[in-house]
Amino acid sequence: MRELNKRALERRGGILGSANDQSNPKQGPQVLNALMTLENCDTMITPPCLQALYNAPPGSMSMKNNTLGVVEYTPQAFLQSDLDMYFKQFEPRLDGVSPNTNLIDGASIQTKNQSFSFNGESALDLEFAMTLIFPQQVTLYQVGDLVNGGSFNNFLDAIDGSYCTFEGGDSKDPSVDGQYPDSLPGGFTGAQNCGGFASTNVISTSYGSNEADLTAKYEQRQCLEYMKLGLQGVSILYSSGDFGVAGNGGQCIDPVTGAYNNGTNGLFNPSFPGTCPYVTSVGATQIVNGSTVRTPESASERVIFSGGGFSNVFAMPSYQQKAQATYFAEHAPAFGADRFNNSQKVRGYPDVSANGVNYVTAVDGKFSLAFGTSASTPTFASLLNMINEQRLNAKKASIGFVNPVLYANPQVLNDVTNGGNQGCGTAGFNSTVGWDPVTGFCISS
Template identity: 50%
Template structure:
């Protein structure tokens, strides 16, 4: 959707500056954000030069976010009289835009502090205010000290470890950047800039144990997963006729990109004889999104896996690929860059994306001939009805304010009838690279046998559907009850940031009443008042996938999310045939109808020197509600308005 921006002037703010900010109490500043521990290998190497230029981005607090649970209940709870009455993009933008007072008072503060009016810019979505200034002026505004930090690879950033805001306007502001946002993305320095590895959940791969399985064989589904195995496991139909307006989206981030030859090879064998060579997703390139010419699992694996199964399971429905990011690695694309492209009201068209965390365009192509030199793409594409993403990061790897803004954007997609799915992770209760959290907040060494559990985001966001992993027990046939993944630990646990949503309250009460884990608060947030994840779980082991002209078996919840997405896309098709809308945010319906699932009661998700949590009767932080059955899922959703 493309939303029009609104232009404002600074006159009201200037008037406010001469009155309210003249009162002595207006000058009182309070700490807004603080980072007690600098994660990673960052070392302070000196003070930042006070005359160095810096661009501050002030993220304004949006209205009505405290009513998110209320709004989502009204639209997505099956017991609500207004279930399925989705909002327009315009209504969403109007409902959550910052107040005029928030904008005016923030700008008044800046003017009162001597920032010239022509250095203050509002972004078109009204969510950010940008000012161009110097480090010295920024330090005065924020009552802080900026330093230069360097990591072991030689990368340098300018940041601070705490900052303050006037008490009179603090309530209007979520975050200011750059401040405490230390870059923990996987980046390494080269002589020609920075090179990164994608922040994917890195599906594990191995050679096929018995060679390439036959297309329709169910003989070895406990060892190798194929589309036929998934259809048999979850009652997924072989074909559902396409319906206008139905769509399924897969999101990939550079450098991950699919290879058409690999897709053709997979569809030739596993496409049911109906997918011709050249069958490809609709390509929506975002901010220089491109298809790499390189090979290997590190470039092809994730995208090939996602698209092989998203397309094979839903054909002939439309599948759209959102390919995000260019070849510049020093500032790689993030979920926010994707969200910008599908929501013009969120997009920070004047450069308001966080300059540390998000790719800010245009890019310099001096050392990167494939660099995207255009501006950020804002509201360029319509969003698909279902979106599946197989990428994630540690919840605490970025500031709480940043996480809250991103989570709120996923929430805003729900009222518009969009389902957002994320893989729950592949390292059990540990974080990326199997790292846990020391008492002081720093990360443990890789795969350390101690530490606090490290939840994964966006799985901890209450407004997405987190998808964990299951598997058939070894050497068992279809029809055997699945267990939690055993080739790896399916991601799951409890948030340290996000409150327990109403739709999950009964399931959480049941879990802690009957299956409370033995760990205390030294291991996880045991308040019983926070979001638990995942919500559901599906097969996640040994998916046969086209790769480099042959076939490889991939494991990871990266496979589970697009599989569940395919099931929901087919449910949408059935609803649309009857003149009904898309399923949208599905969690309230799923928790209200546990009969849709085959409960998974065996397995665990180890990490941090523990066995993690255990799969038990009912919802659990390993496999969620269990493994969904498509026919039951379809019936529940077809019975709803």
């Protein structure tokens, strides 16, 4: 891993993909019997549970140039033996199949470090995405070498060569973006990848930072690239975070010093890139204990809390104006500017939510439960991918940036009105009728 100063590492909550990256999924108990029955979906989420929850049919087509993009950051890596273990249980036709793998900036599928901390994210993302969209394939973008690491910008460089030089490129913040060739011993000595790989129509990323980790200028530059990709027909999805209104690791912001604290008080800590208006931010829901796939879900309050709130950097997009006006007029939160940007002029997140609790995942040779918006994001991405399959089959274009359509047609999504996203010593926001900064609009049954 590249050398970061102590303050930068603390603010980031762990380098992307590292074992201490707080945006990684959270591990639950081991599962002795990974059952496919719908009767157990309140305690074990499997692909059949998700298909039943969201009335989603199994994948049926494999349209040319419509693989689902999943982004991972080294040293996070999948083990083929884990994929095979999972597929034998849930989709035998995938046994022995690997994702289409693109290695960016010296990336590798490392096998030296094996634990949930190193394999859990990749296993969760790939096992569910590959199963849900089969026979369509998944394209894995593995980013960064084992020494220097990688960033969201390094990935964007690889799928759009012009971004490498846009507004000065990545060299202005070497503490965040991997610099290639890597001068550190053992690092990747090749040139920075600029436009070496094509983008898929849907890209799912289950990692995130805090807005406060980065400068506004850095975030605004990156956000413009997401706008460009959206205009080109690419749907960009990021997880909204797992700590409610707090940032990665449950940290909140001291209102006087601006430093992170232990999370028992302070300012809410919004996530990035989910607060970029050109990204679809995905929160998390859960099936209530004792309920079924036909019972309305609630906001996730088991192990994780759906990340949500309001940006301190980005203005409210026009597509969100009506939803926010209704939210503040009818469901105004009990706290104000002492906790969050309540100007009613900034971007709110998440946009949508899907189940993110109790995912049965094969990691390091055993089944265990996984929790996080790391789970809900590839699930929602899989649904978008299958919509694109139908559109392409009908000779139509891919859906691209989906937020304006979702906000203009909330009736196509069911509402989640229970639960909250506590943090920073508060109850956080509450799930309400319509859009809210806990679950956004939901695809609940």
